[in-house]
Amino acid sequence: MALIVQKFGGDALGDKGKGREVDLQDLHSSPPLLAEKFHHVARIVKQSVDRGDQVIVTVSAFGDTTNRLLRMAAALCEKAPARELDMLMATGEQQSVALLALALHAQGVDGVSFTGPQVGIRTDEIYGASRIQSIDGEKLRALVAAGKVPIVAGFQGSTANNEITTLGRGGSDITAVALAGAAGADSCEFYKDVDGIFTTDPRICPSARKIDRISYDEMLELASLGAGILHSRSVEFAKKYDVPLHVRSFLHNEPGTIVTAEDKAMEQVVVSGIAFNKDEAKISVLGVPDKPGVAAELFSRLGTERIVVDVIIQSTARDNTNAIAFTVAKKDFTRAVAACEKIAKDIGAKSIETDEKIAKVSAVGVGMRSHTGVAGKMFKALAESGINIQMISTSEIKISVVIAEEDMEKAVQVTHKAFEDQSEFAITEEKTV
Amino acid sequence: MALIVQKFGGDALGDKGKGREVDLQDLHSSPPLLAEKFHHVARIVKQSVDRGDQVIVTVSAFGDTTNRLLRMAAALCEKAPARELDMLMATGEQQSVALLALALHAQGVDGVSFTGPQVGIRTDEIYGASRIQSIDGEKLRALVAAGKVPIVAGFQGSTANNEITTLGRGGSDITAVALAGAAGADSCEFYKDVDGIFTTDPRICPSARKIDRISYDEMLELASLGAGILHSRSVEFAKKYDVPLHVRSFLHNEPGTIVTAEDKAMEQVVVSGIAFNKDEAKISVLGVPDKPGVAAELFSRLGTERIVVDVIIQSTARDNTNAIAFTVAKKDFTRAVAACEKIAKDIGAKSIETDEKIAKVSAVGVGMRSHTGVAGKMFKALAESGINIQMISTSEIKISVVIAEEDMEKAVQVTHKAFEDQSEFAITEEKTV
Numbered sequence: 001m002a003l004i005v006q007k008f009g010g011d012a013l014g015d016k017g018k019g020r021e022v023d024l025q026d027l028h029s030s031p032p033l034l035a036e037k038f039h040h041v042a043r044i045v046k047q048s049v050d051r052g053d054q055v056i057v058t059v060s061a062f063g064d065t066t067n068r069l070l071r072m073a074a075a076l077c078e079k080a081p082a083r084e085l086d087m088l089m090a091t092g093e094q095q096s097v098a099l100l101a102l103a104l105h106a107q108g109v110d111g112v113s114f115t116g117p118q119v120g121i122r123t124d125e126i127y128g129a130s131r132i133q134s135i136d137g138e139k140l141r142a143l144v145a146a147g148k149v150p151i152v153a154g155f156q157g158s159t160a161n162n163e164i165t166t167l168g169r170g171g172s173d174i175t176a177v178a179l180a181g182a183a184g185a186d187s188c189e190f191y192k193d194v195d196g197i198f199t200t201d202p203r204i205c206p207s208a209r210k211i212d213r214i215s216y217d218e219m220l221e222l223a224s225l226g227a228g229i230l231h232s233r234s235v236e237f238a239k240k241y242d243v244p245l246h247v248r249s250f251l252h253n254e255p256g257t258i259v260t261a262e263d264k265a266m267e268q269v270v271v272s273g274i275a276f277n278k279d280e281a282k283i284s285v286l287g288v289p290d291k292p293g294v295a296a297e298l299f300s301r302l303g304t305e306r307i308v309v310d311v312i313i314q315s316t317a318r319d320n321t322n323a324i325a326f327t328v329a330k331k332d333f334t335r336a337v338a339a340c341e342k343i344a345k346d347i348g349a350k351s352i353e354t355d356e357k358i359a360k361v362s363a364v365g366v367g368m369r370s371h372t373g374v375a376g377k378m379f380k381a382l383a384e385s386g387i388n389i390q391m392i393s394t395s396e397i398k399i400s401v402v403i404a405e406e407d408m409e410k411a412v413q414v415t416h417k418a419f420e421d422q423s424e425f426a427i428t429e430e431k432t433v
Numbered sequence: 434m435a436l437i438v439q440k441f442g443g444d445a446l447g448d449k450g451k452g453r454e455v456d457l458q459d460l461h462s463s464p465p466l467l468a469e470k471f472h473h474v475a476r477i478v479k480q481s482v483d484r485g486d487q488v489i490v491t492v493s494a495f496g497d498t499t500n501r502l503l504r505m506a507a508a509l510c511e512k513a514p515a516r517e518l519d520m521l522m523a524t525g526e527q528q529s530v531a532l533l534a535l536a537l538h539a540q541g542v543d544g545v546s547f548t549g550p551q552v553g554i555r556t557d558e559i560y561g562a563s564r565i566q567s568i569d570g571e572k573l574r575a576l577v578a579a580g581k582v583p584i585v586a587g588f589q590g591s592t593a594n595n596e597i598t599t600l601g602r603g604g605s606d607i608t609a610v611a612l613a614g615a616a617g618a619d620s621c622e623f624y625k626d627v628d629g630i631f632t633t634d635p636r637i638c639p640s641a642r643k644i645d646r647i648s649y650d651e652m653l654e655l656a657s658l659g660a661g662i663l664h665s666r667s668v669e670f671a672k673k674y675d676v677p678l679h680v681r682s683f684l685h686n687e688p689g690t691i692v693t694a695e696d697k698a699m700e701q702v703v704v705s706g707i708a709f710n711k712d713e714a715k716i717s718v719l720g721v722p723d724k725p726g727v728a729a730e731l732f733s734r735l736g737t738e739r740i741v742v743d744v745i746i747q748s749t750a751r752d753n754t755n756a757i758a759f760t761v762a763k764k765d766f767t768r769a770v771a772a773c774e775k776i777a778k779d780i781g782a783k784s785i786e787t788d789e790k791i792a793k794v795s796a797v798g799v800g801m802r803s804h805t806g807v808a809g810k811m812f813k814a815l816a817e818s819g820i821n822i823q824m825i826s827t828s829e830i831k832i833s834v835v836i837a838e839e840d841m842e843k844a845v846q847v848t849h850k851a852f853e854d855q856s857e858f859a860i861t862e863e864k865t866v
Binding site: 034035038039069072073075076077078079080081083084085087088090091094095097098099101102103105106111112113115118162163164 | 467468471472502505506508509510511512513514516517518520521523524527528530531532534535536538539544545546548551595596597
């Protein structure tokens with residue numbers, strides 16, 4: 001008997017982003033009815049209950065509810081106060097928990113719905129992007145011990161002052177992990193419309209495989225592969241509370257990807273996945289005087305402008321000046337260039353060069369700590385494909401290269417192939433948690 | 434400067450019972466958009482704020498939300514647990530308060546939305562039909578003193594155990610009166626789609642007039658005129674806490690009907706209104722032995738069957754038996770007849786006669802206490818129209834007659850005329866509260 005937190009998102013409970021309201025009473029409609037979707041989710045929960053597990057469920061707002069509520073708010077008020085938006089948005093999840101409780105009752109399972117505040121999900125006072133401070137784990141444990149299935153509204157909590165808050169992006173996933181941490185759950189299952197996390201995007205690289213087990217740190221480095229599947233903050237939370245996550249499909253019963261603490265077996269796998277990203281642009285500041293404090297000035301002033309810098313390299317030219325190149329998010333690019341032009345003048349740099357057509361490809365794996373030659377193998381694969389490396393950045397478990405945007409797909413493919421051919425991706429027996 | 438509670442129902446905030454969801458974003462739709470309805474309500478609130486009043490607002494779920502949620506629940510679960518239904522239903526009002534806060538902000542008014550539980554609306558634990566036990570009046574007073582306009586979700590509260598409850602029929606009106614009582618408001622305004630309470634139904638009697646002022650007790654006796662406008666429980670609450678009610682239209686700025694404590698001026702008005710009702714049926718138990726305890730047995734056994742009896746008369750026949758006739762609600766009629774047949778046998782009565790084609794017409798007025806001849810005038814008017822009176826029942830401020838259903842409209846008209854002609858209806862100067 002295990003204690004499991006099961007999280008179902010808006011996609012499991014309706015047709016997200018369809019821009020229209022699907023009424024539960026559309027009993028004969030297609031695509032599959034909302035009522036059937038709630039019953040489908042209830043059946044998944046019931047399966048675990050019937051197996052003897054204790055289950056805590058958490059859900060997002062169903063279908064397109066969140067967008068619909070945001071449209072309503074926008075129609076009424078241009079500058080909506082965040083507190084009032086949170087009051088409004090919190091109703092979406094509250095409707096979901098009540099409806100799921102009804103579906104569970106119809107299937108003979110004693111589901112009991114709760115708002116976030118009702119299970120003591122205490123947050124700070126940052127409306128719309130609050131952070132969980134504590135949860136009443138005792139109440140949840142008492143409920144499951146009494147044979148109940150608590151269904152907790154995700155994405156929400158309340159302040160010490162009893163004000164309703166929402167958690168912001170990825171909030172429902174974070175609720176799930178926090179519930180698991182507070183209740184001391186053995187695992188936290190995320191039911192998604194994907195089979196799990198893949199070694200890379202199968203649309204780019206058809207030989208991409210589902211990863212069976214991966215460490216929290218690798219998952220965090222593979223954020224771009226997990227983006228839209230698992231928010232980084234929920235992985236950080238899971239690492240902090242040591243809650244194994246299981247990302248799996250709500251469409252079938254096959255196991256998905258388990259994200260868990262690093263273990264010895266993981267180190268056998270040199271590279272766990274290949275991530276990529278073309279949302280960055282490169283800025284090079286040329287002819288920077290070679291004296292102490294210049295780089296510090298450049299980056300601290302960019303920091304003041306709230307521009308997040310990713311990869312940085314510095315090289316020395318023959319004329320005894322340095323070239324400093326770095327990447328920023330494309331959305332910050334225009335602001336970053338304007339700031340750099342001013343800073344360049346102040347620090348006596350010669351000129352600025354920019355390139356928006358770049359991409360970053362990263363190989364990630366905890367096995368890098370114990371295996372050598374990983375970077376060499378990756379660079380060789382890229383060189384053999386005629387791909388020029390513009391920048392290199394490494395961490396303990398990651399090697400990233402910045403290349404021309406047009407080379408990105410090919411770079412992902414050959415890097416994937418380099419490690420895939422040598423069985424250096426994880427190929428473990430599939431097993432259920 | 435007055436402290437006013439303003440209550441807006443679902444009809445003020447959308448198209449009730451249209452069976453479809455109106456999206457706030459239907460900006461160019463007709464009938465008038467939901468967003469415009471929220472802004473209209475916000476303008477009414479703003480008018481009072483601009484006049485210098487302190488305002489507490491309470492609202493129902495907008496438009497058809499409540500029915501939509503009930504349909505959803507019905508689609509998922511046949512025997513929905515009341516607790517889960519309350520979790521679901523409570524979201525409708527929460528959405529309304531948040532949306533109204535947004536509309537007020539757009540108009541420069543500092544509206545702050547609250548769920549029932551957030552302003553300490555404590556109820557008993559009867560889900561779906563709970564009763565308010567207490568409200569945190571201090572919090573409300575502090576808010577208005579700080580220049581805020583609290584907007585409180587109607588129809589809901591929470592138990593001592595922090596479980597969400599709803600108040601059942603008329604619940605939003607009761608919330609309004611309870612808020613007014615707890616905050617010590619000077620008046621509680623109900624914005625409805627009618628101009629006020631009328632001396633009788635204008636569809637039956639074209640000379641019916643809006644009543645300017647009426648006492649709580651008269652309003653309670655005129656329940657059938659107020660039905661659908663003001664729930665009896667909210668009038669009882671208002672009487673208990675001595676909160677003047679003002680039933681008025683959200684479509685224009687004219688004063689409506691003030692329901693308040695009885696005063697001397699009211700006694701000048703003999704008859705305040707004519708109520709009628711054809712939802713009752715008559716049962717006569719004939720040949721009842723004339724001995725003590727027989728009537729007690731009859732009515733206590735009907736009470737055990739949860740059948741509510743209204744008018745009762747007893748008459749003595751020549752053979753030394755009694756005839757006992759009484760009326761019950763039509764919906765209970767079949768059950769009542771079945772019960773009576775059994776009881777009649779047990780008490781040795783001869784037979785039962787029934788009549789479903791009856792109506793009750795009542796003249797109500799606190800002036801009856803000090804004026805004589807009221808009953809005579811009413812009976813004369815009915816006699817002159819050839820209307821036969823089957824039963825008569827009187828209270829301190831009411832005279833009711835039971836007549837044939839087909840005579841009802843005529844009875845209302847002639848009774849209304851009898852008092853209207855002699856200026857015995859209230860004709861007071863219109864004045865704002």
